[in-house]
Amino acid sequence: MMTINNKEEVASRTSAQPANKTQPVLRAPNLDDAKAVHALITASPPLDVNSVYVYLLLSHHFTDTCVVAELDNEIVGFVSAYVPPKTPDVLFVWQVAVHERGRGLGLGKSMLQEILQRPGLQNIRFVETTVGPDNAASRGMFASLARKAGTEINETALFEGHHFGEQAHEDERLLRIGPFTEK
Numbered sequence: 001m002m003t004i005n006n007k008e009e010v011a012s013r014t015s016a017q018p019a020n021k022t023q024p025v026l027r028a029p030n031l032d033d034a035k036a037v038h039a040l041i042t043a044s045p046p047l048d049v050n051s052v053y054v055y056l057l058l059s060h061h062f063t064d065t066c067v068v069a070e071l072d073n074e075i076v077g078f079v080s081a082y083v084p085p086k087t088p089d090v091l092f093v094w095q096v097a098v099h100e101r102g103r104g105l106g107l108g109k110s111m112l113q114e115i116l117q118r119p120g121l122q123n124i125r126f127v128e129t130t131v132g133p134d135n136a137a138s139r140g141m142f143a144s145l146a147r148k149a150g151t152e153i154n155e156t157a158l159f160e161g162h163h164f165g166e167q168a169h170e171d172e173r174l175l176r177i178g179p180f181t182e183k
């Protein structure tokens with residue numbers, strides 16, 4: 001059973017500190033995490049479930065911009081993100097998942113903040129992501145990230161239902177958060 005004491009505790013932990021029963025460790029993913037990440041995404045609707053191969057790629061090529069949260073040897077949180085090739089000051093956040101037992105405790109936001117504080121990402125000034133129209137948790141999390149950084153969110157159209165073809169899918173609107181000055 002996952003228990004997290006409070007938001008400050010989640011936010012203050014990094015992989016430099018040893019795991020214990022109540023505090024998730026945030027660290028870069030590795031190949032051995034891909035199956036567990038796939039299972040977490042599968043258990044986290046409305047996220048699209050990609051193949052295990054995709055999570056292997058993320059854990060191999062994009063470790064600098066992805067994070068897992070591990071508690072008692074269990075993956076309880078995951079963020080996939082990357083720096084788009086043409087916009088080196090943008091971190092594009094693809095999927096964020098927190099195990100349902102650990103939601104509402106600050107873990108989602110802490111994972112995003114952990115990535116932004118990494119040494120190689122000091123040039124990031126904007127976070128971009130896409131959200132469905134009704135995903136209140138996702139919108140709440142990104143709004144909180146913007147509030148905490150004292151910056152703004154700009155929302156525009158990006159991927160529309162028809163772009164997904166036969167597969168029924170809601171519009172995914174682009175949120176652009178920033179500029180981040182101090183992370």
Ligand SMILES: CC(C)(COP(=O)(O)OP(=O)(O)OC[C@H]1O[C@@H](n2cnc3c(N)ncnc32)[C@H](O)[C@@H]1OP(=O)(O)O)[C@@H](O)C(=O)NCCC(=O)NCCS
Pocket residue numbers: 044045046047094095096097098099102103104105106107108109110135136137138139140141142144
């Ligand atoms: C979205 C998700 C990752 C949020 O993770 P979380 O750890 O519960 O979020 P946090 O505890 O860090 O919350 C951060 C902020 O979001 C807000 N928030 C969280 N869940 C919310 C909800 N259901 N409705 C409204 N706001 C919400 C919190 O109030 C908090 O704001 P605060 O910092 O001002 O108090 C989690 O709900 C999840 O995995 N959902 C299923 C998958 C998904 O939809 N992912 C997002 C799309 S990429």
